[in-house]
Amino acid sequence: xxxxxxxxxxxxxxxxxxxxxxxxxxxxxxxxxxxxxxxxxxxxxxxxxxxxxxxxxxxxxxxxxxxxxxxxxxxxxxxxxxxxxxxxxxxxxxxxxxxxxxxxxxxxxxxxxxxxxxxxxxxxxxxxxxxxxxxxxxxxxxxxxxxxxxxxxxxxxxxxxxxxxxxxxxxxxxxxxxxxxxxxxxxxxxxxxxxxxxxxxxxxxxxxxxxxxxxxxxxxxxxxxxxxxxxxxxxxxxxxxxxxxxxxxxxxxxxxxxxxxxxxxxxxxxxxxxxxxxxxxxxxxxxxxxxxxxxxxxxxxxxxxxxxxxxxxxxxxxxxxxxxxxxxxxxxxxxxxxxxxxxxxxxxxxxxxxxxxxxxxxxxxxxxxxxxxxxxxxxxxxxxxxxxxxxxxxxxxxxxxxxxxxxxxxxxxxxxxxxxxxxxxxxxxxxxxxxxxxxxxxxxxxxxxxxxxxxxxxxxxxxxxxxxxxxxxxxxxxxxxxxxxxxxxxxxxxxxxxxxxxxxxxxxxxxxxxxxxxxxxxxxxxxxxxxxxxxxxxxxxxxxxxxxxxxxxxxxxxxxxxxxxxxxxxxxxxxxxxxxxxxxxxxxxxxx
Amino acid sequence: xxxxxxxxxxxxxxxxxxxxxxxxxxxxxxxxxxxxxxxxxxxxxxxxxxxxxxxxxxxxxxxxxxxxxxxxxxxxxxxxxxxxxxxxxxxxxxxxxxxxxxxxxxxxxxxxxxxxxxxxxxxxxxxxxxxxxxxxxxxxxxxxxxxxxxxxxxxxxxxxxxxxxxxxxxxxx
Numbered sequence: 001x002x003x004x005x006x007x008x009x010x011x012x013x014x015x016x017x018x019x020x021x022x023x024x025x026x027x028x029x030x031x032x033x034x035x036x037x038x039x040x041x042x043x044x045x046x047x048x049x050x051x052x053x054x055x056x057x058x059x060x061x062x063x064x065x066x067x068x069x070x071x072x073x074x075x076x077x078x079x080x081x082x083x084x085x086x087x088x089x090x091x092x093x094x095x096x097x098x099x100x101x102x103x104x105x106x107x108x109x110x111x112x113x114x115x116x117x118x119x120x121x122x123x124x125x126x127x128x129x130x131x132x133x134x135x136x137x138x139x140x141x142x143x144x145x146x147x148x149x150x151x152x153x154x155x156x157x158x159x160x161x162x163x164x165x166x167x168x169x170x171x172x173x174x175x176x177x178x179x180x181x182x183x184x185x186x187x188x189x190x191x192x193x194x195x196x197x198x199x200x201x202x203x204x205x206x207x208x209x210x211x212x213x214x215x216x217x218x219x220x221x222x223x224x225x226x227x228x229x230x231x232x233x234x235x236x237x238x239x240x241x242x243x244x245x246x247x248x249x250x251x252x253x254x255x256x257x258x259x260x261x262x263x264x265x266x267x268x269x270x271x272x273x274x275x276x277x278x279x280x281x282x283x284x285x286x287x288x289x290x291x292x293x294x295x296x297x298x299x300x301x302x303x304x305x306x307x308x309x310x311x312x313x314x315x316x317x318x319x320x321x322x323x324x325x326x327x328x329x330x331x332x333x334x335x336x337x338x339x340x341x342x343x344x345x346x347x348x349x350x351x352x353x354x355x356x357x358x359x360x361x362x363x364x365x366x367x368x369x370x371x372x373x374x375x376x377x378x379x380x381x382x383x384x385x386x387x388x389x390x391x392x393x394x395x396x397x398x399x400x401x402x403x404x405x406x407x408x409x410x411x412x413x414x415x416x417x418x419x420x421x422x423x424x425x426x427x428x429x430x431x432x433x434x435x436x437x438x439x440x441x442x443x444x445x446x447x448x449x450x451x452x453x454x455x456x457x458x459x460x461x462x463x464x465x466x467x468x469x470x471x472x473x474x475x476x477x478x479x480x481x482x483x484x485x486x487x488x489x490x491x492x493x494x495x496x497x498x499x500x501x502x503x504x505x506x507x508x509x510x511x512x513x514x515x516x517x518x519x520x521x522x523x524x525x526x527x528x529x530x531x532x533x534x535x536x537x538x539x540x541x542x543x544x545x546x547x548x549x550x551x552x553x554x555x556x557x558x559x560x561x562x563x564x565x566x567x568x569x570x571x572x573x574x575x576x577x578x579x580x581x582x583x584x585x586x587x588x589x590x591x592x
Numbered sequence: 593x594x595x596x597x598x599x600x601x602x603x604x605x606x607x608x609x610x611x612x613x614x615x616x617x618x619x620x621x622x623x624x625x626x627x628x629x630x631x632x633x634x635x636x637x638x639x640x641x642x643x644x645x646x647x648x649x650x651x652x653x654x655x656x657x658x659x660x661x662x663x664x665x666x667x668x669x670x671x672x673x674x675x676x677x678x679x680x681x682x683x684x685x686x687x688x689x690x691x692x693x694x695x696x697x698x699x700x701x702x703x704x705x706x707x708x709x710x711x712x713x714x715x716x717x718x719x720x721x722x723x724x725x726x727x728x729x730x731x732x733x734x735x736x737x738x739x740x741x742x743x744x745x746x747x748x749x750x751x752x753x754x755x756x757x758x759x760x761x762x763x764x765x
Binding site for chain 1: 629634665698728732741752
């Protein structure tokens with residue numbers, strides 16, 4: 001009989017939700033009772049909405065427990081770990097019986113995330129037991145030619161998962177065709193889109209898959225040195241990458257004469273980003289690795305011809321690399337059976353916002369957005385009404401309710417005015433103001449614009465000023481038209497993707513929610529009650545019972561009043577958070 | 593735009609604090625004459641002092657031959673680098689999309705009100721620096737903030753204030 005295995009989801013967000021305490025508790029109990037079972041720290045299991053997660057595997061049966069705190073951990077230890085009696089009411093997933101969250105998993109296909117939440121990311125042998133490094137071994141053992149490897153990637157239909165959507169195999173082919181004794185492989189792990197954490201999850205949960213993907217790319221194009229450009233905001237990912245790198249070197253998967261292949265020399269190091277969104281753009285990223293300001297430059301020459309240190313360079317994103325070993329090992333057909341005609345395979349999405357089941361999902365291309373949000377995601381929080389979903393971060397757009405039957409596919413999403421992007425899906429309900437959303441994204445791109453191109457530098461600033469004015473009730477006749485005009489100019493006159501896509505959030509919200517803009521401008525009202533300057537909270541005197549709930553919950557002590565006396569909101573200190581409005585049981589807070 | 597900060601950071605605003613310059617030696621030793629070393633040097637400097645002191649920039653420039661203007665340009669371009677000292681605890685309030693949708697503004701507003709500082713400022717007792725950051729990648733726990741290396745999720749204005757007050761109390765004792 002196999003040993004019982006207890007896995008604890010310990011990616012950044014699991015830890016933030018309290019997984020470390022749960023781990024420590026179970027570890028302490030294991031030690032004090034001297035029980036023999038395997039206790040593993042694993043990566044992101046995906047069900048972020050039920051974090052912290054504990055999975056117990058015994059005799060081939062898996063039980064995933066959700067929302068586990070220290071108290072529940074003790075219970076699970078006493079009953080399940082010691083006596084093999086699963087506690088049904090805490091189980092959120094198992095093959096043995098149905099749970100209410102089962103629809104979260106239906107329709108998911110895990111390729112890039114195949115090992116996330118399954119293995120211990122800090123153990124190379126765990127990765128090896130899941131066919132890890134077998135793809136590179138297969139290539140070297142069977143002497144598969146570089147051209148054949150590249151052709152497999154082309155045939156798989158894999159396209160850049162960072163958002164660009166360019167054929168990965170073609171990119172490799174260009175880099176292969178440029179002759180040089182030094183070539184670079186860069187992994188773009190500068191996941192900057194706010195509201196996206198796919199790459200972080202892969203790096204924290206399965207770092208070796210990325211290393212193997214990069215090594216295969218190095219083999220295919222003749223790469224000699226690899227760089228992973230990782231956000232400094234992801235400290236855990238950097239730690240785990242460095243552990244993985246040391247292990248891979250020790251085992252001979254990196255270094256000189258890899259896996260015995262004479263002349264195949266390749267090593268990778270991690271480069272910490274310093275916090276600049278524009279560095280997600282490949283030419284800016286390379287400038288940053290070279291120690292300069294991360295400013296994009298003109299293309300051509302493309303990186304495949306002249307990239308890092310002017311050498312041929314191939315840049316792919318984390319998720320793209322994570323897919324590569326599986327494609328090589330199982331064949332291009334194992335990947336391209338999923339998806340649509342032009343978008344093959346699977347895509348990882350980070351589901352967030354006002355959704356019931358926020359988390360990490362991997363779905364085949366071609367699934368409808370509706371299915372992702374309502375079937376997998378379980379619909380909208382607090383039974384509110386769905387308004388829109390934001391795809392593609394600051395470069396993307398908002399897709400309204402009537403277009404949610406759009407399928408997940410590069411071209412279909414682009415047709416709505418949004419972009420596929422790296423995979424952030426932020427769901428918004430009726431209380432989200434779309435003008436404020438547009439302002440939020442413009443505020444972001446305006447701050448992140450590197451300042452090289454005039455239209456991006458000044459244009460985004462002017463657009464932000466107009467949007468801020470509108471959300472503060474100072475909108476003017478002609479503002480919408482001015483926004484549209486500026487958008488076109490910025491798109492046409494910017495060098496890199498940041499500027500070319502910066503107006504997208506504004507254009508899509510104007511296109512689908514023009515009435516909200518008009519309400520702000522003409523009647524100085526925010527229909528979603530989201531714009532603070534247009535709101536006032538006051539106490540309805542004859543309804544207030546003096547229960548003090550509002551005063552207790554006010555974060556800034558703006559509400560005064562004795563128990564059983566009428567309360568009063570001080571408008572000067574009020575930050576309009578709406579807590580009083582939501583907490584009052586007597587409808588005694590008026591919103592106007 | 594990123595360069596905007598150069599205009600703000602004029603000499604008068606950069607606080608001069610005496611620093612132990614010798615601590616820089618190993619950093620200079622490690623990175624001297626290596627290509628692409630500028631950002632790692634600045635990162636290492638900030639790790640030592642908590643910020644990038646002006647005197648350190650001058651010293652590194654002397655020792656390595658890196659241009660002061662290049663160093664200043666890079667230090668002001670990237671959000672990571674600070675030219676002024678920071679408080680003992682750094683509060684990073686996430687303003688990513690998911691957090692914004694879940695009302696992250698309330699967290700910053702509440703903390704500004706309680707700590708009596710503006711976004712980006714340090715409290716007079718040097719205990720806290722309040723910052724807004726783009727995304728901490730814990731979107732499913734939105735709204736989120738990070739104090740030093742610990743992340744706090746599913747916050748409300750009240751709970752964020754309580755967390756900060758607890759630290760204040762601990763520091764007093």
